[in-house]
Amino acid sequence: MKISVIGCGYLGAVHAACMAELGHEVIGVDVDQSKIDALAEGRAPFFEPGLPEILASAIATGRLRFTTDMSEVADAAVHFVAVGTPQTSGSYAADLTFVDAAVDALIPHLAEGALVVGKSTVPVGTAARLAEKVAAGAPHASLAWNPEFLREGFAVQDTLGPDRLVYGVPAGDAGVRAAGILDSIYEVALKAETPRKIVDYATAELVKVSANAFLATKISFINAMAEIAEATGADVTWLADAIGLDARIGRRFLNSGLGFGGGCLPKDIRAFRARGEELGLGHSLAFLGEVDAINLRRRERMVALTHESLGGSVTGKKIAVLGLAFKPDSDDVRDSPALDVAARLLLDGAEVVVTDPEANHTAARVHPELTFVDSEIEAIRGADAVLVLTEWKQYRALTPDQLQDAAGRIILDGRNCLDPELWRGAGWTYRSLGRPDAA
Numbered sequence: 001m002k003i004s005v006i007g008c009g010y011l012g013a014v015h016a017a018c019m020a021e022l023g024h025e026v027i028g029v030d031v032d033q034s035k036i037d038a039l040a041e042g043r044a045p046f047f048e049p050g051l052p053e054i055l056a057s058a059i060a061t062g063r064l065r066f067t068t069d070m071s072e073v074a075d076a077a078v079h080f081v082a083v084g085t086p087q088t089s090g091s092y093a094a095d096l097t098f099v100d101a102a103v104d105a106l107i108p109h110l111a112e113g114a115l116v117v118g119k120s121t122v123p124v125g126t127a128a129r130l131a132e133k134v135a136a137g138a139p140h141a142s143l144a145w146n147p148e149f150l151r152e153g154f155a156v157q158d159t160l161g162p163d164r165l166v167y168g169v170p171a172g173d174a175g176v177r178a179a180g181i182l183d184s185i186y187e188v189a190l191k192a193e194t195p196r197k198i199v200d201y202a203t204a205e206l207v208k209v210s211a212n213a214f215l216a217t218k219i220s221f222i223n224a225m226a227e228i229a230e231a232t233g234a235d236v237t238w239l240a241d242a243i244g245l246d247a248r249i250g251r252r253f254l255n256s257g258l259g260f261g262g263g264c265l266p267k268d269i270r271a272f273r274a275r276g277e278e279l280g281l282g283h284s285l286a287f288l289g290e291v292d293a294i295n296l297r298r299r300e301r302m303v304a305l306t307h308e309s310l311g312g313s314v315t316g317k318k319i320a321v322l323g324l325a326f327k328p329d330s331d332d333v334r335d336s337p338a339l340d341v342a343a344r345l346l347l348d349g350a351e352v353v354v355t356d357p358e359a360n361h362t363a364a365r366v367h368p369e370l371t372f373v374d375s376e377i378e379a380i381r382g383a384d385a386v387l388v389l390t391e392w393k394q395y396r397a398l399t400p401d402q403l404q405d406a407a408g409r410i411i412l413d414g415r416n417c418l419d420p421e422l423w424r425g426a427g428w429t430y431r432s433l434g435r436p437d438a439a
C-alpha cells in the first residue's frame with residue numbers, strides 16, 4: 001500500500017521505516033530539512049536501537065523516501081499523522097498546532113478515498129474535530145485514529161510487533177472501510193494474532209492517554225511507597241518485588257527511583273488533566289496532579305540526599321553524574337529527571353561532571369554549562385560523590401574496582417540499580433531512594 005507519514009520525529013521516523021520494512025511504499029514528510037536529509041541518507045536523527053539498520057534496508061529497497069514537499073504525498077492512499085503534541089508553554093494543555101498544521105497541509109493533496117490516520121497523542125475530542133475539517137476540505141477522504149504505544153529504546157520492536165492495535169473509526173460504512181484499510185496495513189501483526197480493538201474516536205484517544213496515565217500512576221505509587229520506606233527503614237525494592245508477585249499488581253513499572261520523564265508521560269498526564277478541566281471533570285483526574293507532584297519530589301529528594309551525603313552542602317564539591325537520558329537506550333533528555341538533578345546541583349554550587357553513553361550531545365544543547373566527559377571513568381576521577389541517575393547497562397555493571405579514582409567513597413543510586421552489599425562491602429557509602437542506609 002502507498003503510505004505517507006507526516007512528521008518524522010521519534011514516532012514518525014520509526015513508523016515510516018517499519019511500514020516500509022513490512023512491504024509498504026512509504027514517503028516520510030517533515031518540515032525540518034536537516035532531519036529529512038539525515039533520514040534520506042539512512043541516518044537516524046536520534047538514538048534508537050535497530051532504527052539505522054531498518055532505515056538502511058528500507059531505503060535500499062526503494063520503498064522508503066523522505067521529503068519536505070507535502071505535494072509528493074498525493075498518490076498515497078493512507079496518511080499517518082505522527083507530529084508532536086508538546087506541552088503548551090505557560091499551560092498544562094497539549095499544543096495541537098502541529099497536528100492542525102499537518103492536517104491543513106494534507107487536505108489539498110488527499111486523493112479520492114484517502115484515509116488520514118492520526119497517531120499523535122491528542123486530547124479526547126481532537127479526532128472528531130479533525131474529521132469535520134477533513135469532511136469540509138476533502139469530502140472524498142476520511143479519518144481514523146490509531147494511537148501508538150511504542151516505547152523509546154524498543155520502538156522498532158514495538159512497531160513491528162505491537163501488543164495491541166486500536167482503531168478509532170467513524171460509525172457506519174466509513175468505519176468499516178477504514179478498519180479494512182488498517183487491517184491490510186497491519187496484516188503481518190494481525191496474522192501473528194495481535195489483539196485489535198475497533199472503537200470510536202473518543203475511546204481510541206482515551207485508550208492512549210489513560211494507558212500513559214496508568215503507567216505514570218504506577219510509578220508514582222511505588223515512589224510514594226519509597227517516601228514511606230525512607231521514613232520507616234523499609235526497603236522499597238523488596239516491597240515492589242513482594243507486591244509485584246500478585247499477578248493483579250505485576251512487577252513491571254514498579255521500579256522506584258528518580259521517577260518518570262521523557263517526551264510522553266509527564267506532558268500526557270498534564271494534558272489529560274487540562275482536558276478534564278475543560279470538560280468540567282477536573283475532579284475525575286485531580287489525582288494526576290498528585291502523581292505529578294510525587295514524581296517531581298523524587299528529584300528534590302535526590303538533590304537533598306546529595307547535600308546530606310556531602311556534609312550538608314555541595315558547594316565546591318565535585319559530583320560525577322552517570323546518566324543524563326530520561327531512561328536507558330535513549331538519547332532523549334526531554335524532561336529527564338537525571339539532567340534536572342545535574343543542573344540543580346550545579347546551581348547549588350557543585351562542580352558537576354556528567355556523562356551518558358548516548359545523551360551527552362542532546363543534554364549539552366539544554367545545559368551547556370555542565371561539564372561533559374565521554375566515560376564514567378573520566379567522570380568519577382577526583383569526584384567527592386558519584387550519582388547514578390540513568391540505569392544504563394554499563395552503569396548497573398559497575399564495580400568498586402572501576403571507580404578507584406574517585407576522591408570520595410560515596411555512591412548515590414537514583415535508580416535502585418546497584419547492589420548495596422557490593423558497594424558497602426568495598427567500603428563505600430551507598431545511599432539510594434527508598435532503601436535504608438546501612439545500620
Ligand code: UGA
Nearest residue numbers: 148149150151152219253254255259260261262264326327
Ligand atoms: C511511554 C509509554 O511506556 C509507551 O507505551 C508510550 O507509547 C510512550 O510513552 C508514548 O506515549 O509515546 P516512553 O516515554 O518511551 O514510553 O518511556 P517509558 O518506558 O514508559 O518510561 C518513562 C519513564 O518512566 C522513564 O523516565 C523511566 O525511567 C521511568 N520509569 C519506568 C520508572 O521510573 N520506573 C519504572 O518502573 C518504569
